[in-house]
Amino acid sequence: MTDANTKARLEHWVRPEIRALSAYHVPDASRYIKLDAMESPYRWPTEQVAQWQAILADVEINRYPDPSASELKLALRQTMSIPAGAEIILGNGSDEIIQMLMLAMCGENRTVLSVEPGFVMYHMVSTFTGMHYVGVPLNADFSLNRQAVLDAISQQQPAIIFIAYPNNPTGNLFDRAVVEEIIAAAPGIIIIDEAYHAFASDSFMPALDSHENLFVMRTVSKMGLAGLRLGLLAGNPQWLAEFDKVRLPYNINSLTQASALFALRNQAMLDQQTRAICQARGELYSALQQLDGLSVYPSQANFILFRTQAGQGTSIFEKLKTEGVLIKNLSPAGDALQDCLRVTVSTPEENAAFIQALDQIV
């Protein structure tokens, strides 16, 4: 077995567009205050942890999970106020739902359209599935460029449009009226990705009933359950029946089903954590604004985007790391995100440690 043989063989067989990719990089964060991935800093009170463990002990791990996760779906319908006319399907994270949608709709000359800067997975999974990806640039203030999006839709006739609402990595909610125009213009389907719904003041969930090709995607990841890997797509039952055909059987494992169900039945605990994060977001925003040389963008999510002075983004990011704080450096993405850094809102203590470190650097 030589490296040269392997190289020749894989260059022959692995799809060129996959070889051209670099693997999705997750930094080792074990030594850091971890503010890079929009995770909740909160775990559960000991009493709830004990109740949860008792439930897990009863799970029949020798059996396959409930293939339709019906009990969990019912709980999600209630807590997420899914309209009665809508159906839902579940994914192993909303990332898997993005993959299912594209698997069901990919093919020659099929286009996925979203905005840039936006969530990287839309582009990545387009590449995996051989779909053409078009990212329409946002305005300089990260609002939707209405005319550019509408023109791109009319030229490209996209099969799928993704709009993250609030947007990642910018944190803002787009103008609802413009999103409604985009929905009306969509020739195929449009997904409103509400990963940060818990921290935001608006939602398209109530609009599902009035649009045959509109879907709302949610995840429990940003609500303190990132380890479970559970996302959902709500919308038109006829479409969802088609998407369900490319879902691998048993994609939601028994431990995730039992744990998510338990968490949803303790909704008050999750809500309290969300309120704490929204409160901390306001404080962190003000603290960032008081530091010299930063432009801070308003956020409806559990993270805040800010721009450093020209040419300083990466060095500030690296210095924060030296101080033991890991955030996200968006500078390598270039263009509109030049010198932009993104910090996840955490506990008041961790936020203060971040601000203190940043204050010494800038």
Ligand SMILES: *Cc1c(COP(=O)(O)O)cnc(C)c1O
């Ligand atoms: C984090 C995030 C997701 C991914 O959610 P998972 O359910 O963890 O796969 C989806 N969309 C956006 C916009 C996100 O920021």
